[in-house]
Amino acid sequence: MDTVFRDARVIDGSGGPSYRADVALAGDRIAEIRRPGAGPRPTARRVVEANGLALSPGFIDMHAHSDLALLRDPAHTAKAAQGVTLEVIGQDGLSYAPVDDRTLAAVRAQIAGWNGDGADIDFTWRTTGEYLDRLDHGFAGEGIAVNAAYLIPQGTLRALAVGWEDRPATPAETERMKRLVAEGLAQGAVGLSSGLTYTPGMYATDAELTELCRVVAAYSGYYCPHHRSYGKGALAAYEEMIALTRRAGCALHLAHATMNFGVNEGRAPELLALLDAALAAGADISLDTYPYTPGCTTLAAMLPSWAGEGGPESVLARLRDDATAGRIRYAMETEGADGCHGVPIDWEAIEVSGVADPALASAHVGRTIARAARERGEEPWATARRLLIADRLGTAILQHVGHEENVRTIMRHRVHTGGSDGILQGAKPHPRAYGTFPHYLGRYVRELGVLSLEECVAHLTSRPAARLRLPDRGLVRVGHHADLVLFDPETVAAGATFEAPRTLPTGIPYVLIAGRFVMEDGRRTDVLAGRTVRRTARP
DSSP: OOEEEEEEEEOOSSSSOOEEEEEEEETTEEEEEEOTTSSSOOOOSEEEEOTTOEEEEOEEESSBOOTTHHHHOSSOHHHHTTTEEEEEESGGGOOSSSOOHHHHHHHHHHTHHHHOOOTTSOOOOOSHHHHHHHHHHBTTTSBBSSEEEEEEEHHHHHHHHTOSOSSOOOHHHHHHHHHHHHHHHHTTOOEEEEETTSTTGGGOOHHHHHHHHHHHHHTTOEEEEEOSOSSTTHHHHHHHHHHHHHHHTOEEEETTOOOOSGGGTTOHHHHHHHHHHHHHTTOOEEEEEOSSSOEEEEGGGGSOGGGGTTOHHHHHHHHHSHHHHHHHHHIIIIIOOGGGTTSOOOGGGEEEEEOSSGGGHHHHTTSBHHHHHHHHTSOHHHHHHHHHHHTTTOOEEEEOOOOHHHHHHHHTSTTEEEOOOBOOOSSSOOTHHHHHHHHIIIIIIIITOSSOHHHHHHHHTHHHHHHTTOTTSSSOOTTSBOOEEEEOTTTOBOOOOSSSTTOOOBSOOEEEETTEEEEETTEEOSOOOBOBOOOOOOO
């Protein structure tokens, strides 16, 4: 054996009771699990005395925005230190493959607030498979910090096949998107994502999405939508996704499945009743959430969809035109723009977390739009408009619109999984990027008792692995991948706060990927054991 964890409290990911055992690893697999009195204790070249610390499968982040961070930052300590051993990227319908030169340039500009503008990245790929190959190559051929699975981004597909126009796709354009979905799935993607409050993906009709989901179903993948509203029309938007995927025969995973804004306070039970009825009728549904109330996106995402038609340069032109900017303001402040989920925007709830132009940081980062406007002696819309133009739409925000009761209610559901939705860009990012998984274990298990430790670990490990259809991950079992976390249930906690969002967690001394230590005694090693996790299903 290469490594043995001696006398660990094994929380195996199944949700069943924990037990004491020695767990031995050989290469990248779990080779032996020996309970006390069951025979000779395994020996190994390295022995880690667990002394009753919890040993669990590595945590799977079902909603990550590390698409460029995995190539930019070899350590990627934000996720490795949390015990994350696998991230699902390509989220919210916008990412960097498949693309052509025109689409890549526009996407880079549109989601600069999520991932930076990519000026430091060599975009050598164009297809999904080439992007996955680039991740596998990682840094000088050594790999990446953690494993990664990829969702084909439907908004990027639409930009590639249709453009940024608000119109139905033609039959030929739909067929091209279907071919791209099939190619991406054949090259290793695990499913399809959408961002249906983001342009251009939001311009897709249900019929178009259904056609794409039929291809996903043929390859046994899953559809992961950021649906059309988390605000005024939230329940109707959830119903739309359930009905759509039932027609397509496709598995459904609801991204950051929250009930936000004042109109949805206390309404999480209605969402869960909707899910339970669909599950009872045979639907294949799961969801993910992060254990915080504020959301995080870009300031440009708050604009009405019509303002986004034509792509980023067209958006900037509309913002510079006084008459058009006045229409945008009315849609956002009075009508409730679809980009802001049908709810009139509250500038006191919009906090700037990062800017693309460092010169704009001191006057905006850490301030709400309303506060920044007061300091300048102007109306909030004037501040927001000026910032969008000056930062070329690259501004990231926190949106303080969630409800703690809803967060706790949803995380208890039997199809719930954990996802950080972590945006690592910006001077003051959301702490969920650095704290989601220890925050579940420390705050919601130990302090509040919302979930038992065994149940919570199952939410973060085996349930995500089952959704991803990875039969040898997500459990502590002989023969499974040795992606493991050793943590202290009594001290594990998120260090990240809204004031200090890049603080690392405590109580997680060891993290292994493929049997190799990526965290050791609470410190990041130089190991790059991550690879892409590809599904090779055939239609």
